Amino acid sequence: MNIQQIAKLANVSPSTVSKVMNGNDKDISEATRARVLRVISENNYVPYSRFLKKEGLQQRVIGILLEKGFPYHCQITYTVNETASKQEYSVAAYTFSDDDSRLSAFEEIMRLNPSGVIVYSSQDIDENMNASNVVYITDTKDFATPKKNTFYFSKSDSGCMAAEYLLSAGHRQISYISDSVGKAMLQGIEEYLRNSSGASLSSCFISDSEEEISKFGLLQCVNDQVSAVICGSPALACRAAAYAVSIGMRIPEDISIISIGDSEILDNLFGGITCVSFPVKEMSAAAANFILSQNQPKSHSQTQHIFHSRVTERHSIAPPLLKRTGGKIIAVGSMNMDVTLEVNSIPIEGETQIAESIITLPGGKGANQAIGVGKLGGQVSMIGRLGTDPDGRALYKNLTDNGVNVDGVEFDPISSSGKAFIYIDSEGENTIVVYRGANSGLNHRQLERYNFLFAGAKYCLLSLEISTEAVTSTIELCRKHGVKVLLKPSAVEKIDETLLKYVDYFIPNERELQKIIPGELSIEEKAELLLEKGVNTVIVTLGKHGCYLKNRCFSEYFPAAPFTAVDTTGGADSFISALAVCMSEGADLIYSVMFAAYAAGITVTRYGVQEALPSRKTMDIYKNDIQRQYQKYKEKNK
Numbered sequence: 202m203n204i205q206q207i208a209k210l211a212n213v214s215p216s217t218v219s220k221v222m223n224g225n226d227k228d229i230s231e232a233t234r235a236r237v238l239r240v241i242s243e244n245n246y247v248p249y250s251r252f253l254k255k256e257g258l259q260q261r262v263i264g265i266l267l268e269k270g271f272p273y274h275c276q277i278t279y280t281v282n283e284t285a286s287k288q289e290y291s292v293a294a295y296t297f298s299d300d301d302s303r304l305s306a307f308e309e310i311m312r313l314n315p316s317g318v319i320v321y322s323s324q325d326i327d328e329n330m331n332a333s334n335v336v337y338i339t340d341t342k343d344f345a346t347p348k349k350n351t352f353y354f355s356k357s358d359s360g361c362m363a364a365e366y367l368l369s370a371g372h373r374q375i376s377y378i379s380d381s382v383g384k385a386m387l388q389g390i391e392e393y394l395r396n397s398s399g400a401s402l403s404s405c406f407i408s409d410s411e412e413e414i415s416k417f418g419l420l421q422c423v424n425d426q427v428s429a430v431i432c433g434s435p436a437l438a439c440r441a442a443a444y445a446v447s448i449g450m451r452i453p454e455d456i457s458i459i460s461i462g463d464s465e466i467l468d469n470l471f472g473g474i475t476c477v478s479f480p481v482k483e484m485s486a487a488a489a490n491f492i493l494s495q496n497q498p499k500s501h502s503q504t505q506h507i508f509h510s511r512v513t514e515r516h517s518i519a520p521p522l523l524k525r526t527g528g529k530i531i532a533v534g535s536m537n538m539d540v541t542l543e544v545n546s547i548p549i550e551g552e553t554q555i556a557e558s559i560i561t562l563p564g565g566k567g568a569n570q571a572i573g574v575g576k577l578g579g580q581v582s583m584i585g586r587l588g589t590d591p592d593g594r595a596l597y598k599n600l601t602d603n604g605v606n607v608d609g610v611e612f613d614p615i616s617s618s619g620k621a622f623i624y625i626d627s628e629g630e631n632t633i634v635v636y637r638g639a640n641s642g643l644n645h646r647q648l649e650r651y652n653f654l655f656a657g658a659k660y661c662l663l664s665l666e667i668s669t670e671a672v673t674s675t676i677e678l679c680r681k682h683g684v685k686v687l688l689k690p691s692a693v694e695k696i697d698e699t700l701l702k703y704v705d706y707f708i709p710n711e712r713e714l715q716k717i718i719p720g721e722l723s724i725e726e727k728a729e730l731l732l733e734k735g736v737n738t739v740i741v742t743l744g745k746h747g748c749y750l751k752n753r754c755f756s757e758y759f760p761a762a763p764f765t766a767v768d769t770t771g772g773a774d775s776f777i778s779a780l781a782v783c784m785s786e787g788a789d790l791i792y793s794v795m796f797a798a799y800a801a802g803i804t805v806t807r808y809g810v811q812e813a814l815p816s817r818k819t820m821d822i823y824k825n826d827i828q829r830q831y832q833k834y835k836e837k838n839k
């Protein structure tokens with residue numbers, strides 16, 4: 202739009218328009234003058250601010266005053282500009298650092314005669330800067346008494362939200378690290394924790410010194426005494442995450458991290474960091490729209506504007522791990538997807554049966570035993586092989602979800618994951634057919650790659666359905682590192698008898714015992730023969746009849762726990778993992794066998810294996826019963 206076009210629309214000459222604009226309009230009638238001004242205004246013709254001022258017209262400009270040292274300047278300016286430019290307004294942004302510079306920056310902006318000014322400041326309304334077209338974006342501690350023309354968010358509300366998010370994920374050991382801006386968030390965190398029973402901040406570090414944060418803050422707030430850390434800014438969240446990784450912690454398995462405040466970097470680093478984001482964008486757009494609407498003939502703008510933060514989930518938060526107890530345990534064995542068919546009776550040769558139900562769940566002796574340890578709170582690493590198929594991914598996830606270290610699990614690019622087809626009869630007894638798939642690919646080379654997992658380990662839970670080479674290599678590695686071997690044999694696979702002398706605990710069921718020592722001998726006699734072959738301790742699992750233990754000190758039967766079985770699959774896996782956890786915590790063999798019998802008893806009362814394995818919490822319910830049984834045994838054998 203130029204002066205000629207304005208003149209044409211107002212039906213006057215360009216010189217008349219020029220005269221009106223320059224105030225040289227004595228010889229122009231009031232009606233013509235008003236018509237020219239109306240056309241100028243309607244067409245947003247803004248040639249000179251001097252002229253606009255003289256006529257009481259405002260520039261189509263929104264001023265922004267930003268307090269230095271506050272984050273989000275770019276986001277505010279960008280959003281206001283985006284909103285304003287849609288209505289052909291532009292933006293002028295100024296920064297200030299203290300009260301004086303704030304006022305002078307304000308006066309400078311006002312000289313532009315803007316349509317409105319947005320002040321982003323920690324201060325409340327400044328009386329010197331109080332006009333109907335001045336709005337504030339600010340933090341409040343109290344949403345209950347909002348002020349006019351002010352767009353509120355609350356840092357303390359954000360802190361509260363972060364604490365709430367962690368607590369609802371199950372965290373109770375939480376730390377907070379921040380710079381001094383984060384003191385406001387700390388109030389919200391503390392308030393929320395105070396009102397939630399059983400939770401308080403385990404540690405808190407606030408400093409503006411980079412050096413102090415590096416030297417003390419990270420050490421104090423990121424360690425295995427806490428399961429989650431709240432960081433007062435995205436920059437600190439990145440530092441905390443980098444520090445956690447540098448000391449061998451995994452996010453979120455070992456430690457959960459949440460940032461108060463968002464930034465693009467949180468989307469990309471460490472697989473993403475969950476944050477509570479301030480409503481900066483929403484507030485800036487609303488403040489800009491408020492000013493724009495003030496300039497509309499009939500504006501019905503609200504006067505109170507409250508904005509809440511929100512959580513952006515990026516998977517850096519997981520439920521806390523159990524406090525791991527006992528010595529290190531390794532599980533080497535199969536990982537299968539179990540397809541379980543519930544039938545009236547196990548089909549015999551030539552028979553066809555109708556299944557009552559079919560259910561597919563993660564299983565495999567190796568994985569079951571590893572998860573058994575994980576659920577009981579033991580420290581366990583799995584070594585095994587999966588296919589790159591959906592079964593493989595589900596099996597892998599179930600391991601990690603249950604606290605199993607999966608460093609030694611590899612994906613086979615060729616073979617599919619192992620599968621087991623299981624029939625369960627009405628008594629809960631089972632028959633299993635295993636397709637080994639990727640499990641057969643576990644070999645000497647893979648085991649050697651995870652040699653380091655054996656160092657410092659106490660027990661190795663070794664089962665079959667893997668290659669003979671893998672069994673032999675595992676036993677060799679255990680010998681090299683002084684790790685005790687618990688071996689679960691199989692009724693279909695042969696075991697090299699020369700290896701038995703390296704087996705500390707040999708744990709067959711009756712059928713497996715029969716396979717290795719065929720003939721009519723009693724369980725006791727067969728166990729004795731195994732001791733002669735070099736096994737240190739034999740434990741024969743006998744289902745609902747409990748188990749038989751034999752070594753150079755004991756020859757004892759122990760009853761099963763008093764539960765009714767619905768699915769016996771995995772009962773022995775549960776027994777073995779519980780036995781190892783209990784012994785690794787320092788309990789004696791007899792107590793550990795009793796503990797293991799309860800774990801197995803609980804497992805068989807539920808369908809499936811990994812789902813059915815008891816957690817430590819469940820085992821705690823029976824702690825007194827196990828203790829009583831143990832005391833009785835001790836009394837009897839004084």
Ligand code: RIB
Pocket residue numbers: 535537538539563564565566569620621633635666770771772774810
């Ligand atoms: O011990 C039970 C397990 O044996 C099942 O989960 C099945 O996969 C087989 O390995």
